[in-house]
Amino acid sequence: MRRALSSAVVALLLALSAGCSGDETDPGADPTPTPKATATAVPGPAQGACYQMTFEAALAATSQAQKVACSEEHTAMTYLVGRLDTLVDGHLLAVDSDRVLADIAATCQRRLGGLVGGTRDDVRLSMLRPVWFTPTLAQADAGASWYRCDVIAVAGQDRLAPLTGRLAGVLDTPQGRNRWGMCGTAQPDSPDFERVLCSAPHSWRAIRIVDLGSGRYPGAAVVRERGQAPCEDAGREVADDALNYQWGYEWPTREQWQAGQTYGRCWAPD
Structure with missing residues (x-):
């Protein structure tokens, strides 16, 4: 998950105080100086x-x-x-x-x-x-x-x-x-897919991480290709039938990569 970062615009309070220079004073004035407004630390x-x-x-x-x-x-x-x-x-x-x-x-x-x-x-x-x-x-x-x-x-x-x-x-x-754990209500590329807790009703599960390295985003085609073989192997390993199984791969977008998700996830029916 990428956290949304936002900048706050805050009006600064100006501390105003009245005063005058010189030796003359107003005899009717309150001798107690007006306190300046100050901010209170939280x-x-x-x-x-x-x-x-x-x-x-x-x-x-x-x-x-x-x-x-x-x-x-x-x-x-x-x-x-x-x-x-x-x-x-x-x-x-x-x-x-x-x-x-x-x-x-x-x-x-x-x-x-x-x-x-x-x-x-x-x-x-x-x-x-x-x-x-x-x-x-x-x-x-x-x-x-x-x-x-x-x-x-x-x-x-x-x-x-x-x-x-x-x-x-x-x-x-x-x-x-x-x-x-991270599970899904459908296959990851399905329009009905929603990421949910594995303790909730689900049909697919995230089963393996594919580390895609670091540095600049290599492009969607590259990160998509790097996860194909590892996720196919992961799907085969958890399947009841090694000759008949399903698997899915979820790779990061450029935005997700820049936010720190430099890895993909393998999925399989659960």
Whole structure:
């Protein structure tokens, strides 16, 4: 999933105060100086905090969601809180700059496995995904310098699943991989295809990752061709009949590649 990145335009409050120079004063004036308006820093997020949020809210750059008890129904949990690194080559970058957001995205994606367990491919074959949030520009101007990584579970098109049960190391077990695995309601190239949790009704399952390397996007024809043989082999391995089987291959678009998905997925009927 590619997280939608957006820039916020915030009006800065000007601190105005009245005063005059010289020795003369107004004898009727209040001797107490008028305080300047100041911004109040928002307390940073807490690791392990839980939130009830929508799919759209999970994809926003900042979050206004209120914490809920993790024993209550929730759709997001904070698994990492870090400090923003906005100083690059001696230049101070904005909290919503592409460079800052790219660094946060890479960190949150890399650290998700430390929470949910399993291999890197297990995470990629699951519906558990990282999302990340930063302070608003106004909060950053007031001194906030944190970022936050949350885990969500995609339940289907534009829907999140409740995060019930313990998530720590959940992909280390077959039961956890089955519960949070990535499945489909039809063959991946079918117009009726919808990505769903494997614990929901489904007919196809994502079964293997095809690593396509790194660097520049090699083009749709190249990434399509690279996955044909590995996915055919994967489909044969899980089939009841090695002479009669189906398989599918889902390769990344240029946009997905640029967002970090430099791999494809093999699918088979389940």
